[in-house]
Amino acid sequence: MVAPAQGVSLDFEGERPRKADVAPGTLAIRPANVEWHASWDGATECIVVGHSTESIIELAGHEFDRPDVELEPTRMTLDRAALQVAKMIRTELNNPDYSNELYLDSLITVLGIHVLRNYSSVRKPVKRGKAGLTPVAASRIRDYIHEHFLDKLTTAELAKICGLSPGHFTQAFIRTFGLPPYRYVLERRLDFAEKLLTTTDMPMTDVAFLSGFSSQSHLSNLMRTSRNKTPSQLRKPSRPQR
Known part of the structure; x- marks a missing residue:
């Protein structure tokens, strides 16, 4: 949960439902093949992250040197560390023109490792x-x-x-x-985009697509925030705009 919610109920495999008002940072975990039912009385805001069984096994193999790790069903517990990661995930999802898929993947990976370290059958200190x-x-x-x-x-x-x-x-x-990996990759993509902008007459929409950005505005926003310039400024005045 990234915002307060009222009347939240969560029960695992037929447990008696119990309602409670929850605070931001309240975390619930449903392991694979465990049935649950959740409900709430009003509007709520939460981040739902799903890891495949294969992904959890791979992460556990790296973190614990063993794949036979099981997640523990967790009804609702306050987890400030998870809240911080959830807020960063929310920011990425809410700003597609500035988002970076490798950064988002790294946040999901960090959250998976955090859950394994704190809510699994095998725990170890960081x-x-x-x-x-x-x-x-x-x-x-x-x-x-x-x-x-x-x-x-x-x-x-x-x-x-x-x-x-x-x-x-x-x-x-x-x-x-x-630099973190996502930032290093972003810089390489921006370098490539600058090269295309300064050496070709390729339309800016094509430059964005070929450089790994979802749209021209995505490229423009990231170039502006990362390098304090725009694609248009890199084009010579005599170069036709398309």
């Missing part, structure tokens, strides 16, 4: 790694991103290339490159 990527891993991931930055990348995919868990990978990547 270990804060201090090392960056090895030179070999840094070179490998740099080459991969530069070759595939126009593709739809995921945190799990990039972490696998480096042989790391998604959570460890993100921190190690930041320590090595000074």
